[in-house]
Amino acid sequence: MLYIDSIVRGIVIDHIKPGYGFSIFKYLGLDKADFTVALIMNAPSKKYGRKDLIKIENNIDLDLTMLGFIDPNITVNIIEDEKIVEKINLSLPEKVEGIIKCKNPRCVTSTERNIVHRFVLVDEEKGIYKCEYCDQIYSWEG
Amino acid sequence: MTKLRHLIDPQDFTVEELEELFSLADEIVKNEKKFKNVCDGKILATLFYEPSTRTRFSFEAAMLRLGGQVIGFSEPGSSSVMKGESIPDTVRTVGSYVDIIAMRHPKEGAPRYASYYSPVPLINAGDGGHQHPTQTLTDLFTIRQTKGRFSNMTIGLCGDLKFGRTVHSLIKAMSRYENIKFILISPDELKVPDYIKTEILDRNSIEYLEVERLEEVIQELDILYMTRVQKERFFNEADYIRLKDSYILDKEKLKLAKEDLAILHPLPRVNEISYEVDEDPRAKYFQQVKYGMYVRMALISKLLGVM
Ligand SMILES: [Zn+2]
Numbered sequence: 191m192l193y194i195d196s197i198v199r200g201i202v203i204d205h206i207k208p209g210y211g212f213s214i215f216k217y218l219g220l221d222k223a224d225f226t227v228a229l230i231m232n233a234p235s236k237k238y239g240r241k242d243l244i245k246i247e248n249n250i251d252l253d254l255t256m257l258g259f260i261d262p263n264i265t266v267n268i269i270e271d272e273k274i275v276e277k278i279n280l281s282l283p284e285k286v287e288g289i290i291k292c293k294n295p296r297c298v299t300s301t302e303r304n305i306v307h308r309f310v311l312v313d314e315e316k317g318i319y320k321c322e323y324c325d326q327i328y329s330w331e332g
Numbered sequence: 333m334t335k336l337r338h339l340i341d342p343q344d345f346t347v348e349e350l351e352e353l354f355s356l357a358d359e360i361v362k363n364e365k366k367f368k369n370v371c372d373g374k375i376l377a378t379l380f381y382e383p384s385t386r387t388r389f390s391f392e393a394a395m396l397r398l399g400g401q402v403i404g405f406s407e408p409g410s411s412s413v414m415k416g417e418s419i420p421d422t423v424r425t426v427g428s429y430v431d432i433i434a435m436r437h438p439k440e441g442a443p444r445y446a447s448y449y450s451p452v453p454l455i456n457a458g459d460g461g462h463q464h465p466t467q468t469l470t471d472l473f474t475i476r477q478t479k480g481r482f483s484n485m486t487i488g489l490c491g492d493l494k495f496g497r498t499v500h501s502l503i504k505a506m507s508r509y510e511n512i513k514f515i516l517i518s519p520d521e522l523k524v525p526d527y528i529k530t531e532i533l534d535r536n537s538i539e540y541l542e543v544e545r546l547e548e549v550i551q552e553l554d555i556l557y558m559t560r561v562q563k564e565r566f567f568n569e570a571d572y573i574r575l576k577d578s579y580i581l582d583k584e585k586l587k588l589a590k591e592d593l594a595i596l597h598p599l600p601r602v603n604e605i606s607y608e609v610d611e612d613p614r615a616k617y618f619q620q621v622k623y624g625m626y627v628r629m630a631l632i633s634k635l636l637g638v639m
Pocket of ligand 1: 201293296297298299321322323324441
C-alpha cells in the first residue's frame, strides 16, 4: 500500500470516478500549487471498487458547482487538526455557466463575443443538460 | 400579459395564455375594423439577419393593420449600423427607438440571448433550424378556427419529419391537449427524431403511429399537415422511386379522406400538394397564411399591452 501523509489542515476530495482525478487536479490549478498536494489514482474503494483522490494541504476556494457537474458522487472533506470537520456531498448543479461549451455550430454562442455558455439540467438521473440558447443536449459521458 | 414579455419558444406561453391570444385573434378576424387604431403611435422593428420575405411581410402587415408603423432591415449586410455589433448592443439601441421587435436570425438561440437585453418585447421570428414560434401559433390558430377545438383529434404529419422544425414544435404544442393521436408519415430516412418520441410522446403517454405511405392512413385523419420532402433527403434511389408519389397529395388520395379533414402546409410548397387540391374545401393552407397575420396582430397587441 502506497503511503501518503495525512493532512493537518486542508481538503480531501474523495470518491472521484477513476480517470477523472487528473482533469479535476488540472482544473483546480493544483499542478501549479506552491503547497502540498497529492493526486492518487486508482485507489481501492469499498464503495466503487476503484477511485481517484486528491489531497490538498491548504484551504482553497473550491468550485463545488463544477465538481458536482463533473461527478456528483464526489465527497469533499474539510480537514482541521487531522480530523474531518465537514463532509460535503455534491449534487448535479441546476445551472452550469462558463464551464462547458455548446457543441452546436449553429448556436448563437459560436459567434457572439462575450456570451457565457450556459446549460440547464434537464434530467438529473441521466445527468443530461441542455444549452439555454439552442437546446443542444450535453451529457458528461458524451 | 402586462409586464415585459417576449415570445421565444411556443412553450413560453401556457395553454391558458394561448387561448387568450387565440380568442383575441378570433375577434380580430371577425371585426378587423375595430382594431385598426389600437397600435397608433407604436413602432415595430423587424430585425431580419437573414431574409424571409413572407414572415417579414406578415409581421409588417400585422402592425400596419393595427395602425402602427414599421422600420427594419432584411439582411445585416445592407445595414451598416449593425455591422460587427453584438446582439445585446443592437437590441438595446433599436429598443430605444421602437416599442416592439421581431427578430429573425440564422443562429439558434439568438432571439433568446437578445431577449435578455431587450428593453421592449421581443418576438422570435425564426432562429436557424431551432424555433419558429409564430409559425406554430399560426398552425394552432388554423386548427382552432377550422376544427373548433384542440382536443380529440388524429393529426397526420407527412413528409420530412426529421428536419422540419415546424413539425417538431407542432407535436410539442399539440401534446398539451387532450386525446390527441399522431400519425407520422415519412420515409425511414426522415422519421421524427427519437427525442421527440421519448421526451414528448412517450412521456405524455400520447398515442402515435409511424407509417411510410399516406394512402394507408389518410382516411383516419382529422388534420393533415403536409411538409416538403426533397429527393436529395433520401439515401436510397429505390426508396425514392417506390415512395415519391406517396408524398404528393392529390385528388385521388383525397377521395379516401374524411369530409371534414383540414389540410395544412407551412408554405411555400414545391410539389407535395397538387394544384388541383387547392379547389377542395378541405385545403386550408391559404387561409392558414391569413390566420398567420391575424395571430401576429393579436400577439403584437398583447405584448404591447394595448389589448
Ligand atoms: Zn447552444
